[in-house]
Amino acid sequence: MIDLRLVREHPDLVTASQRARGADESRVDELLAADAARRDAVRHADELRAQQKAASQAVKKAAPEERPAVLERARALAAEVKEAEEALRAADAALRAAHLRLPNVVHDGVPPGGEDDAVTLRTVGEVPGYDFEVRDHLQIGEALGAIDTERGAKVSGARFYFLTGPGALLEFALAQLAITRAVAAGFTPVVAPALVKPEAMEGTGFLGEHDEEVYRIERDDLYLVGTSEVALAGMHAGEVLDLSSPRRYAGWSSCFRREAGSYGKDTRGIIRVHWFDKVEMFSFCRPEEAAAEHLRLLAWEEEFLRALELPYRVVDIAAGDLGTSAARKYDIEAWFPSQGAYRELTSTSDCTTFQARRLNIRYKDADGRNQTAATLNGTLCAIARTIACLLEVHQRADGSVHVPAALRPWLGGAEVLTPGMALAAPVPPAA
RNA sequence: GGAGGCUUCGCCUAGUCCGGUCUAUGGCGCCGCACUGCUAAUGCGGUUUGGGUUAACCCCCAUCCCGGGUUCAAAUCCCGGAGCCUCCGCCA
Numbered sequence: 001m002i003d004l005r006l007v008r009e010h011p012d013l014v015t016a017s018q019r020a021r022g023a024d025e026s027r028v029d030e031l032l033a034a035d036a037a038r039r040d041a042v043r044h045a046d047e048l049r050a051q052q053k054a055a056s057q058a059v060k061k062a063a064p065e066e067r068p069a070v071l072e073r074a075r076a077l078a079a080e081v082k083e084a085e086e087a088l089r090a091a092d093a094a095l096r097a098a099h100l101r102l103p104n105v106v107h108d109g110v111p112p113g114g115e116d117d118a119v120t121l122r123t124v125g126e127v128p129g130y131d132f133e134v135r136d137h138l139q140i141g142e143a144l145g146a147i148d149t150e151r152g153a154k155v156s157g158a159r160f161y162f163l164t165g166p167g168a169l170l171e172f173a174l175a176q177l178a179i180t181r182a183v184a185a186g187f188t189p190v191v192a193p194a195l196v197k198p199e200a201m202e203g204t205g206f207l208g209e210h211d212e213e214v215y216r217i218e219r220d221d222l223y224l225v226g227t228s229e230v231a232l233a234g235m236h237a238g239e240v241l242d243l244s245s246p247r248r249y250a251g252w253s254s255c256f257r258r259e260a261g262s263y264g265k266d267t268r269g270i271i272r273v274h275w276f277d278k279v280e281m282f283s284f285c286r287p288e289e290a291a292a293e294h295l296r297l298l299a300w301e302e303e304f305l306r307a308l309e310l311p312y313r314v315v316d317i318a319a320g321d322l323g324t325s326a327a328r329k330y331d332i333e334a335w336f337p338s339q340g341a342y343r344e345l346t347s348t349s350d351c352t353t354f355q356a357r358r359l360n361i362r363y364k365d366a367d368g369r370n371q372t373a374a375t376l377n378g379t380l381c382a383i384a385r386t387i388a389c390l391l392e393v394h395q396r397a398d399g400s401v402h403v404p405a406a407l408r409p410w411l412g413g414a415e416v417l418t419p420g421m422a423l424a425a426p427v428p429p430a431a
Numbered sequence: 432g433g434a435g436g437c438u439u440c441g442c443c444u445a446g447u448c449c450g451g452u453c454u455a456u457g458g459c460g461c462c463g464c465a466c467u468g469c470u471a472a473u474g475c476g477g478u479u480u481g482g483g484u485u486a487a488c489c490c491c492c493a494u495c496c497c498g499g500g501u502u503c504a505a506a507u508c509c510c511g512g513a514g515c516c517u518c519c520g521c522c523a
Contacts, residue, residue, distance in 0.1 A: 042483055046492040053492090056504045060451055074503035240441095368462090370480085 001099050001357045003372075007031055017105040020112045020319035027102050034091070034098040041091035045084040052077040100208065103324040104354040107291070110328050114320035118331070124302065125311030127335050132397040136338035137388035138269035141167060143399050143419045146391070147270060158267070159259060159274045161384070166417050169426060170387050171277065173410035175252060176426075178279035178304065178381040182250035185300060187281065192231035192251040195222045200234030203359035205325035205351075212260040228253035229377040232282035236361050240370060243363035246285035246293055250380060253278065269388055271336075271343065276384035283376045286363060287353055290374035291328075294350040297378035298330050301346045304380055307406040310393055311335040313342050325351040334389045345385060348378030 007014050011028055018025045055074040062070040111119045141147030146167030152160035163171050179189050201207050201223045206214055215224035225231060228251035241247060255278050266272035281300065285293050298314065305312050317329040326349035333342035353372040356362070362370045394402035400418040403411055411417075412424020 039483070042492080046483060049493085050491060052503080057451080059503050071503055076503095078503060 002102055002105055002354060004035060014105055020106050021103065022114060022320040023103065031098040031102055034095040038091040038095045041088040045088045048081045048084045052081045104327045104352060106319045106322060107328045111316055111318040113318040117318035119316045121314045121316055123313040127311050130337060134337045135395060136269060137391040140391040140395050140401060144417055161270050161273060165423060169411055171383050173407045174381050174383050174386055175279060176410045177406055179250060181304060182380060187248045187250040190249045190251040192228040192253045194225050194254045196225055196230055196234060197222060200230050203237060204230045204233045204355050208324045213258050215256045215258055224256035226257045227255050227278060228280045229282060233355050233359060233375055236284065237359040240362045240364060241284055241373060243284060243286050243373060246283050246289065249282045251280045251282060270384040271388050273384055276382060278382045279380040281378045281380050284373050287374040290350050290352055290376060293376050294348060297348045297376055301332055301348060301378055305332060305334060308390060309404040310389055323349060325354045327352045335393060336389060337392050345389060346379035351375045
């Protein structure tokens with residue numbers, strides 16, 4: 001939810017944001033009207049309640065002969081209060097609905113337009129040349145005995161997979177590398193629940209226009225998270241935090257996505273799947289620090305990809321392609337040789353106070369007043385897709401795959417993965 | 432899954448049986464002021480969180496885990512739910 005004061009005092013800014021998103025501008029006026037209506041309802045109900053309270057007090061003080069009359073007046077007022085409260089409830093609900101319909105206000109400088117209007121900020125690393133016919137990650141993974149999508153489909157359906165042998169080791173190697181680096185950077189590592197209540201899902205903005213993407217366990221009224229962002233944001237719901245410096249978590253969890261509406265897209269391999277594991281960075285900070293924190297998250301993402309020796313580019317996502325909660329979003333797209341294209345590998349969003357307001361996450365400012373916090377998230381490593389990218393980029397003519405130095409400690413020191421190789425046990429980095 | 436107990440303004444706590452004097456008691460902590468040439472101690476005052484209104488102060492409303500209900504009136508009575516604890520069962 002955006003700040004109501006901003007809408008009241010600078011509706012033009014909010015309208016401009018809607019325009020940049022290509023979203024309905026009239027929603028701003030709807031929200032203003034709902035806000036005014038609610039305040040009227042509050043005033044009316046409060047006033048009646050005050051009268052009714054006084055009348056009720058008078059009952060017990062009334063002399064016996066006055067009592068019936070006083071009681072009658074109190075009764076009448078009670079009925080009026082009840083009516084006013086019903087009207088207030090309706091006005092509250094209308095305001096909330098209008099409030100929830102409005103996405104976050106985009107930052108200045110976000111490119112206008114939609115999916116095709118993203119601006120490439122920089123391109124890092126050399127796109128390798130291959131003097132042989134490149135294979136895609138599934139061909140490579142199958143040859144290595146690392147990825148099995150056929151049996152994944154047998155057991156769970158399309159877009160499921162098994163990681164086996166070196167594939168399974170790669171999963172843990174990447175998770176270890178991500179968590180190790182995050183801890184070194186000062187993040188608190190977290191293993192987060194993948195099943196959450198509706199409040200957490202709604203609070204992070206995933207039940208709006210994108211609720212088709214989400215798995216719901218109807219019987220228990222729980223949702224499977226699409227990212228641990230949901231649990232990490234919800235972790236501090238309703239709390240007042242000390243944010244003298246940003247509070248940073250690196251959360252590991254499985255992620256589940258229905259991929260509704262993506263039929264026919266990326267059907268091969270493990271680039272787009274219903275389930276994968278991910279290490280996610282999440283920050284709580286003061287709103288004035290959010291933009292700087294956003295760049296820090298982006299920098300950590302880039303360092304991770306450089307450690308994996310993957311060529312990539314950084315993209316500033318256009319307003320129309322931003323999620324509901326985001327005021328700005330940078331994607332990092334890594335090179336996939338089999339597609340001859342850069343594809344999204346990580347993503348970081350500045351949600352400003354939008355999520356925290358819904359989730360009621362606050363901090364005390366210098367004057368000791370409670371203020372709404374800002375939240376930001378960023379992918380450190382979406383494991384399945386990263387494995388796919390690694391296999392493709394680092395493939396060699398003979399079907400083997402180069403292992404980046406950063407990953408070797410967790411792959412038994414192996415410098416290369418070769419079909420049929422004996423698996424070495426992971427060795428922790430030298431003490 | 433079954434049985435019982437608990438949940439009060441940061442923490443602890445009084446109040447709940449028997450509805451109105453609860454505008455919620457006291458302690459700890461915290462903040463301010465006074466006093467003591469330091470520290471400590473002491474005294475006085477303040478200290479839930481939201482909303483409405485306001486230039487501001489004031490004032491008003493809500494808030495005793497949450498949601499309903501009874502009543503002129505609910506921390507208190509009734510119904511439903513959540514969380515925590517204990518015991519039994521089951522389970523990795």
